[in-house]
Amino acid sequence: MKGIKIFSPATIANLVCGFDVIGLALDFPKDEIYLYKTNNPGIHIHRIYKSSLPNDPMKNSAFAALQALLKKYQKIQINEEEKIGFKIELIKNIRPGSGIGSSAASAAGVVYGANVLLGNPFNTIQLIRFAMEGERIASGIAHADNVAPAIMGGVTLIRSYNPLDITKLHSPNQLWVSIIHPQIEVKTSDAREILKQKILMTDAIKQWGNVGALVAGLYREDYELISRSLEDVIVEPIRAILIPYFYELQIKCKEIGALGGGISGSGPSVFMLSKGNYTAKKVIEVMNQVYSPLQVDYKTYISPINLQGIKWSEIF
Amino acid sequence: MKGIKIFSPATIANLVCGFDVIGLALDFPKDEIYLYKTNNPGIHIHRIYKSSLPNDPMKNSAFAALQALLKKYQKIQINEEEKIGFKIELIKNIRPGSGIGSSAASAAGVVYGANVLLGNPFNTIQLIRFAMEGERIASGIAHADNVAPAIMGGVTLIRSYNPLDITKLHSPNQLWVSIIHPQIEVKTSDAREILKQKILMTDAIKQWGNVGALVAGLYREDYELISRSLEDVIVEPIRAILIPYFYELQIKCKEIGALGGGISGSGPSVFMLSKGNYTAKKVIEVMNQVYSPLQVDYKTYISPINLQGIKWSEIF
Numbered sequence: 007m008k009g010i011k012i013f014s015p016a017t018i019a020n021l022v023c024g025f026d027v028i029g030l031a032l033d034f035p036k037d038e039i040y041l042y043k044t045n046n047p048g049i050h051i052h053r054i055y056k057s058s059l060p061n062d063p064m065k066n067s068a069f070a071a072l073q074a075l076l077k078k079y080q081k082i083q084i085n086e087e088e089k090i091g092f093k094i095e096l097i098k099n100i101r102p103g104s105g106i107g108s109s110a111a112s113a114a115g116v117v118y119g120a121n122v123l124l125g126n127p128f129n130t131i132q133l134i135r136f137a138m139e140g141e142r143i144a145s146g147i148a149h150a151d152n153v154a155p156a157i158m159g160g161v162t163l164i165r166s167y168n169p170l171d172i173t174k175l176h177s178p179n180q181l182w183v184s185i186i187h188p189q190i191e192v193k194t195s196d197a198r199e200i201l202k203q204k205i206l207m208t209d210a211i212k213q214w215g216n217v218g219a220l221v222a223g224l225y226r227e228d229y230e231l232i233s234r235s236l237e238d239v240i241v242e243p244i245r246a247i248l249i250p251y252f253y254e255l256q257i258k259c260k261e262i263g264a265l266g267g268g269i270s271g272s273g274p275s276v277f278m279l280s281k282g283n284y285t286a287k288k289v290i291e292v293m294n295q296v297y298s299p300l301q302v303d304y305k306t307y308i309s310p311i312n313l314q315g316i317k318w319s320e321i322f
Numbered sequence: 323m324k325g326i327k328i329f330s331p332a333t334i335a336n337l338v339c340g341f342d343v344i345g346l347a348l349d350f351p352k353d354e355i356y357l358y359k360t361n362n363p364g365i366h367i368h369r370i371y372k373s374s375l376p377n378d379p380m381k382n383s384a385f386a387a388l389q390a391l392l393k394k395y396q397k398i399q400i401n402e403e404e405k406i407g408f409k410i411e412l413i414k415n416i417r418p419g420s421g422i423g424s425s426a427a428s429a430a431g432v433v434y435g436a437n438v439l440l441g442n443p444f445n446t447i448q449l450i451r452f453a454m455e456g457e458r459i460a461s462g463i464a465h466a467d468n469v470a471p472a473i474m475g476g477v478t479l480i481r482s483y484n485p486l487d488i489t490k491l492h493s494p495n496q497l498w499v500s501i502i503h504p505q506i507e508v509k510t511s512d513a514r515e516i517l518k519q520k521i522l523m524t525d526a527i528k529q530w531g532n533v534g535a536l537v538a539g540l541y542r543e544d545y546e547l548i549s550r551s552l553e554d555v556i557v558e559p560i561r562a563i564l565i566p567y568f569y570e571l572q573i574k575c576k577e578i579g580a581l582g583g584g585i586s587g588s589g590p591s592v593f594m595l596s597k598g599n600y601t602a603k604k605v606i607e608v609m610n611q612v613y614s615p616l617q618v619d620y621k622t623y624i625s626p627i628n629l630q631g632i633k634w635s636e637i638f
Contacts, residue, residue, distance in 0.1 A: 027531040165535035165551060166528070173538050173547060204520040210556075212482070214530040215343040218537045219481035222489050225541035231489060235481060240526075 009321035010123055012039040014115030015312045016100045017107035018183065018277050019151030022236045022268040023216035027164045028175075031155040031312040032183060037111045038097040039068075040321070041119040046091040049073060055097045068094055071113035071140030075120055075128070078136070082127060092120060101305075104187045105271040110152030113140025118157060118316045131170055133157055146195055152271065159315030161224060177311045178227040182286035184264070186255065186293040187275040189303040192248050197272035200244055209239045229265060229281045236266025236279065249273050255296050259289045283310070325637035326439055328355040330431030331628045332416045333423035334499065334593050335467030338552045338584040339532035343480045344491075347471040347628040348499060353427045354413040355384075356637070357435040362407040365389055371413045383456030384410055387429035390455035391436055391444070398443060408436060417621075420503045421587040426468030429456025434473060434632045447486055449473055462511055468587065475631030477540060493627045494543040498602035500580070502571065502609040503591040505619040508564050513588030516560055525555045545581060545597045552582025552595065565589050571612050575605045599626070 015036045021028040044050075049072050072092055079090070094116055100108040117136040121128050128136075137153035150172065154162045158174050165171040216235045223231035246252040249269060259278045260266060263285040267278035276293075280286040290306050297304045331352045337344040360366075365388050388408055395406070410432055416424040433452040437444050444452075453469035470478045470488050481487040532551045539547035562568040565585060575594045576582060579601040583594035592609075596602040606622050613620045 024530070024534065026527045027534060163531065163534045163538060165531045165547075171535070171550060173535055175538055176541070201523065203523055205523050205526055207517065207519055207521050207556075210521055210526040210529065211342045213526065214340070214533040215479065215481045217530040218340065218343060218479045218533045219487070219489055221534045221537040222479060222491055222541070225492070225538070231481075234487060240523075 008123070009040065009042045010119045011319050011321055012041060012115045012119040013037070013317045014039055014111040014118070015156055015315065016307075017110055017152040017155045019107065019271045020241065020269065021161070021220070022238045022242070022266060023213050023220055024163070025213075025238065025241045026149075026151060027217070028161065028220070029151045029155040030161040030177075030183070031159050031315050032106070032307070032309040033312040034309040035099045035106075035307055037100050037115060039112070039115040039119060040095040041116055041123065042093040043120075043123045044091045044093055045089050047089050048091045049076065050091065050093045051096070052093050053095045055095075056099065065143060066112070067109040067140030067144040068096060068112035068116045070143040071137045072116045072120055074139035075117045075136040078132070079124060079127065092116070101187065103191060105192065105269070105273045105275040106185060106187070107152035107156060107271065109144035110137065110141060110156050113137040113144075114153045114156035115316055119318055122318055130157060131172070134172065135170065147198075155315065157315055159313050160311060163221070175221060176225045177313060178224060178229065178232075180229075180282050181311050182280045182283055183277055183309050183311070184259070184280060184286045184289035184293065185270065185275050185277045185307040185309075186297060187305045187307070188250060188297065189305070190250070190274050192273040197245055197248060201241060202244070205240055212237075212239050232279070233265035236268070238268055242268050245269050245273060249276060250300065250302060251296055252276060255293060258292045258296060262288050262292055264289045324439070325356065325358045326435045327635050327637055328357060328431045328435040329353070329633045330355055330427040330434070331472055331631065332623070333426055333468040333471045335423065335465075335587045336557065336585065337477070337536070338554045338558070338582065339529050339536055340479070341529075341554065341557045342465075342467060343533070344477065344536070345467045345471040346477040346493075346499070347475050347631050348422070348623070348625040349628040350625040351415045351422075351623055353416050353431060355428070355431040355435060356411040357432055357439065358409040359436075359439045360407045360409055361405050363405050364407045365392065366407065366409045367412070368409050369411045371411075372415065381459060382428070383425040383460040384412060384428035384432045386459040387453045387456030388432045388436055391433045391452040394448070394452070395440060395443065408432070417503065419507060421508065421585070421589045421591040422501060422503070423468035423472060423587065425457060425460035426453065426472050429453040429460070430469045430472035431632055435634055438634055446473060447488070450488065451486065463514075471631065473631055475629050476627060479537070491537060492541045493629060494540060494545065494548075496545075496598050497627050498596045498599055499593055499625050499627070500575070500596060500602045500605035500609065501586065501591050501593045501623040501625075502613060503621045503623070504566060504613065505621070506566070506590050508589040513561055513564060517557060518560070521556055528553075528555050548595070549581035552584070554584055558584050561585050561589060565592060566616065566618060567612055568592060571609060574608045574612060578604050578608055580605045
């Protein structure tokens, strides 16, 4: 096998109270990636469609992630004479800067595909580490909030970075996600800078009470408990100012039945969780009602939780 | 029915990373309480055995909790002419000041028993609220960390106080608890005063990653994950100084197989969780090895998780 077609999903990081630790994978949108193993050493980004992403490999998350994998592979390579390179074609359906894991989808997709092409020498945690190098290029921080759910699927929890310890949580099967992506720019680095370095102990206790309850709600498939625990007393009050009509979206979506939601990643996308496809569609309608009168372009998405994560098929 | 015998269990609050939110109930030790419904209005603490607890009702948690219940009951009482009072006998097997929920056992036990004697007019959350009034008298703060697991049994999570929202988590059936109670005095109010009002965001994120993982570990019965998540980067480093040889206890118990553990409530008791009774017993041996050379009296306890919480039987 020398070529592989990969579908790499959008992801939501910072799942309300689970800031920096809980994320989930979506079925839609997803990037299409064509990855070819070649005999030309090095990594070549052949084409990028539907995006103005940097062709400059030093700024591209797919390149950086695959480079990290290749470097490690060369250390464990059995046939040292064999020359290995990769050619990448990216069809970016996930818009860069949307806050739903665009750079993560590229990075996670190529390392996942390369692992298959090489005969699966690496385990999941290793693949996540390689993909995190892509995130380092894209956002300045080698975070796993998006690459972990992209690779593992479902809802993931990062317990610790050192050592890297990631758990796939249970996903209730009627959990749906509605997303609105206002086409405004929020840089991850700016969104991080406005956060406080110190927080109130009382707020932190509220937050970890909610995190514990959210995880319990997922395992029990208790949508009411999930709904009550979707509360962020620490990050949302600060970042909400970056997103026009954030609270109006949140209040109106909950009024018509959304369980709750918040800022996806560091924004500008806003997501809402619902029980069932019917409510998730009504949430999209409400998002349209709030945003259509504004002078802001936007897109909406609707998706169930993607339990499998990245999917692939052989080309030749 | 006019008299009831109640067994009210010891409890562990502040379950390592779950500071202020996660607690659990023990099978042993437990208080024995005899509660009688009488026609003499008011609450009479008849006798307290095995303890120097205040007979002064204004300082007794059982009195305060039962008074809160009685006040509410009188508002909903159908037969307004009926005069109702209670007589309490407490046999305190849980030592006051031990940090394993002595005041909570008294408070929770009497309100639980009174509810049975009155024909169960109150629900669980109401009983917890009454018992919290006992905690207010005992520690200055109407916290639910101990009364919730005492009343509900198992491992409990307080998601929120306002509104009061408490969830009983899943308890893996091989989870055992070993406890050492050094007979030194640590006042809850002092233990709280030394805590910082502001904490680092990075520490808080670690803590809620661990809380999420602990809850996931409980539901999955994944003892390894439970073990890895029993880490407290915020409170333990400050309070550990109050307890002689705390870190030696923790390290040595983990060396011989304990999953992990920490300070019970605000101390001075230290608890360790283990998978299975055999390891829990070995942990007690290690606790003895560490403490027997010291000039400090101490007691040890071993118990499985108490899934039911308070138990009662009719007297007449």
